[in-house]
Amino acid sequence: MGDPDPTGRFGDFGGRFVPESLVPACAELEVAFREAWADETFRARYRDLLSRYAGRPTPLTPCPRLSEMLGVELWLKREDLTHTGSHKINNVIGQALLAERMGKRRLVAETGAGQHGVATATAAARFGMECLVFMGKLDMARQELNVFRMRLLGAEVVPVTSGSATLKDAVNEAMRHWVATVADTHYCLGSVMGPHPYPWMVREFQRVVGDEAAAQCREELGRDPDVVIACVGGGSNAAGTFAGFVDGPARLVGVEPAGGAAIGRGLPGVVHGMRSKILQDEEGQVLEATSISAGLDYPGVGPEHAHLAAIGRADYVAVTDDEVVAAVRLLARTEGILAALEPAHALAWLARAAGQEVPRGATVVLTLSGRGDKDVAQLMERGE
Amino acid sequence: MSTAGVAVGESRRLEPALRRQRALGRKLLVPYVTGGMLTDWTTVLAALATAGADAIEVGIPFSDPIMDGPVIQEASDRALAAGTTPQLVLAALRHAGGEIGVPLAVMTYYNLVDRAGLDRFAADLAASGVGGAILPDLPLDESAPWRRAAAAAGVDQVLLAAPTTGEERLAAICSAASGFLYAVGLMGVTGERADLATSSLDVATRASRYTDLPVLVGVGISTPDQARRVCAVADGVVVGSALVRRLLEGGGPEAAAALVSEFREALDAG
Numbered sequence: 001m002g003d004p005d006p007t008g009r010f011g012d013f014g015g016r017f018v019p020e021s022l023v024p025a026c027a028e029l030e031v032a033f034r035e036a037w038a039d040e041t042f043r044a045r046y047r048d049l050l051s052r053y054a055g056r057p058t059p060l061t062p063c064p065r066l067s068e069m070l071g072v073e074l075w076l077k078r079e080d081l082t083h084t085g086s087h088k089i090n091n092v093i094g095q096a097l098l099a100e101r102m103g104k105r106r107l108v109a110e111t112g113a114g115q116h117g118v119a120t121a122t123a124a125a126r127f128g129m130e131c132l133v134f135m136g137k138l139d140m141a142r143q144e145l146n147v148f149r150m151r152l153l154g155a156e157v158v159p160v161t162s163g164s165a166t167l168k169d170a171v172n173e174a175m176r177h178w179v180a181t182v183a184d185t186h187y188c189l190g191s192v193m194g195p196h197p198y199p200w201m202v203r204e205f206q207r208v209v210g211d212e213a214a215a216q217c218r219e220e221l222g223r224d225p226d227v228v229i230a231c232v233g234g235g236s237n238a239a240g241t242f243a244g245f246v247d248g249p250a251r252l253v254g255v256e257p258a259g260g261a262a263i264g265r266g267l268p269g270v271v272h273g274m275r276s277k278i279l280q281d282e283e284g285q286v287l288e289a290t291s292i293s294a295g296l297d298y299p300g301v302g303p304e305h306a307h308l309a310a311i312g313r314a315d316y317v318a319v320t321d322d323e324v325v326a327a328v329r330l331l332a333r334t335e336g337i338l339a340a341l342e343p344a345h346a347l348a349w350l351a352r353a354a355g356q357e358v359p360r361g362a363t364v365v366l367t368l369s370g371r372g373d374k375d376v377a378q379l380m381e382r383g384e
Numbered sequence: 385m386s387t388a389g390v391a392v393g394e395s396r397r398l399e400p401a402l403r404r405q406r407a408l409g410r411k412l413l414v415p416y417v418t419g420g421m422l423t424d425w426t427t428v429l430a431a432l433a434t435a436g437a438d439a440i441e442v443g444i445p446f447s448d449p450i451m452d453g454p455v456i457q458e459a460s461d462r463a464l465a466a467g468t469t470p471q472l473v474l475a476a477l478r479h480a481g482g483e484i485g486v487p488l489a490v491m492t493y494y495n496l497v498d499r500a501g502l503d504r505f506a507a508d509l510a511a512s513g514v515g516g517a518i519l520p521d522l523p524l525d526e527s528a529p530w531r532r533a534a535a536a537a538g539v540d541q542v543l544l545a546a547p548t549t550g551e552e553r554l555a556a557i558c559s560a561a562s563g564f565l566y567a568v569g570l571m572g573v574t575g576e577r578a579d580l581a582t583s584s585l586d587v588a589t590r591a592s593r594y595t596d597l598p599v600l601v602g603v604g605i606s607t608p609d610q611a612r613r614v615c616a617v618a619d620g621v622v623v624g625s626a627l628v629r630r631l632l633e634g635g636g637p638e639a640a641a642a643l644v645s646e647f648r649e650a651l652d653a654g
């Protein structure tokens with residue numbers, strides 16, 4: 001996956017649709033990231049933190065029992081085993097290093113499931129920065145445990161009550177806050193979305209997932225897998241995963257929740273600083289997504305995914321909440337791994353497609369973007 | 385369009401009207417009201433014109449107004465909950481037609497324009513008697529397609545400048561804008577502030593060096609005295625949250641008009 005054009009576009013999607021007050025900050029961030037990413041010292045610090053602090057590389061785990069049941073050869077890329085329990089830490093360590101390099105002393109973030117908020121709170125503590133996290137009130141109730149974790153880590157968590165009180169509104173609130181604090185604050189956006197350079201920068205900070213997995217595949221299999229699957233909320237774990245395989249022959253599949261399928265059911269539009277596919281009504285009002293998973297409950301999607309879909313390089317599919325819950329149970333009971341609800345979307349699609357769209361015997365790499373501990377209370381409430 | 389449409393076409397233009405008023409030595413007052421926030425919102429517009437507004441900014445409510453603080457968010461939410469759509473706002477303006485008596489500009493977010501189609505939206509504005517558009521999430525770099533569509537329909541394209549806008553960029557914004565130059569007075573979203581931000585004086589002063597368009601300061605102009613003080617360097621002000629709050633609190637057209645009169649008097653007294 002290449003760099004965006006100078007206006008921050010991947011094909012027709014991307015750009016920088018932000019209030020004038022934020023344009024200089026985005027431009028400054030773009031320059032800072034470009035310089036840092038070309039600086040071997042910066043990269044070495046990033047790599048060192050990923051390995052000695054965050055626990056990378058993560059394993060590529062074979063799944064003998066589930067593979068046999070599904071009739072495919074399944075390997076899981078284990079982002080659930082990183083420090084803080086999801087891929088979000090990869091991006092946050094990169095952005096915190098960059099914020100430090102830019103002389104910022106505060107991090108502000110939005111969060112849905114709370115995983116990005118926890119990761120940001122963690123990095124802020126590690127770098128000695130202040131941290132403010134906006135979280136929809138509804139999500140705070142769904143992910144109480146993560147709210148407590150963020151507060152333990154010293155972050156301030158601000159409930160967002162506007163709109164649907166979920167991730168979309170937390171992004172709005174974080175952007176409003178950033179407009180007023182841009183002088184000393186870095187907006188640590190949690191996915192491959194928002195205005196340029198975020199979709200590109202976050203993908204670069206997440207490509208470690210795909211690069212590692214691709215190298216592990218070559219070692220274990222001597223070749224690329226046939227199919228690569230990841231869940232898609234904003235799309236960061238999928239973008240990072242796809243980055244390692246896009247130049248090869250593997251089929252790339254992004255899995256969206258049925259109630260938040262921005263690529264499947266969205267229309268092109270502009271929200272949160274980017275042109276992308278967005279769930280919206282015919283007038284252009286953004287619709288609320290509805291998903292069991294707070295981390296995927298988002299009506300938009302990163303612009304590079306909209307582009308990959310448009311050019312046909314990746315396929316985007318959707319699964320229902322019930323399929324997702326069944327997939328959590330399936331992986332837990334066959335492999336002893338408790339997946340978060342988000343990557344359980346990817347598993348759910350594989351469970352449905354194995355032996356059909358995914359032929360028998362196919363080799364599959366699936367990114368297990370996070371661990372399920374945060375979701376246990378929610379599953380208990382559902383009576384699972 | 386009938387001949388009445390042509391007559392509306394003549395009087396709806398924003399920039400000539402603002403320039404005329406400024407040439408009379410008058411400071412420009414542009415109050416903001418969210419379309420659809422009250423059932424009788426177009427009556428409010430007429431009252432504001434009578435009370436001394438030089439033009440009126442009409443918000444078309446959007447689900448995700450990232451440049452707006454709590455007061456205007458609340459007005460947008462109420463309007464949307466009441467079923468307000470862009471087409472309903474424009475239809476109401478078309479019906480109110482000649483009764484308002486001053487030029488109108490709409491303020492909205494780019495997705496509504498994009499969804500309608502740029503040419504169609506621009507034509508709808510013109511046909512509804514609207515003279516200009518303010519799109520706070522459409523910065524200069526992304527604005528060329530909209531500016532072309534708006535210009536073709538005879539709709540002015542107000543652009544925003546911020547305290548953080550550098551000199552070269554400010555010059556480019558000033559030369560691409562029409563109608564007026566919207567100088568964002570402070571780093572933040574719309575909402576009332578106790579004090580006048582010094583950044584508002586700075587941004588207006590800097591902008592005036594690059595353009596002879598009317599330079600209006602908006603965001604954080606909450607009291608007549610703040611308006612008077614910023615107009616030492618600016619050509620006028622946009623007053624939003626202070627007015628919208630009164631309307632949300634139940635003050636009808638009279639209360640809104642009374643507030644605009646206070647601003648008018650302060651500006652006229654200089």
Ligand SMILES: Cc1ncc(COP(=O)(O)O)c(C=O)c1O
Nearest residue numbers: 115233234235236237295342370
């Ligand atoms: C474990 C996990 N996976 C996936 C996501 C969705 O984000 P993205 O699509 O950016 O990977 C989240 C978001 O909170 C998450 O916590």
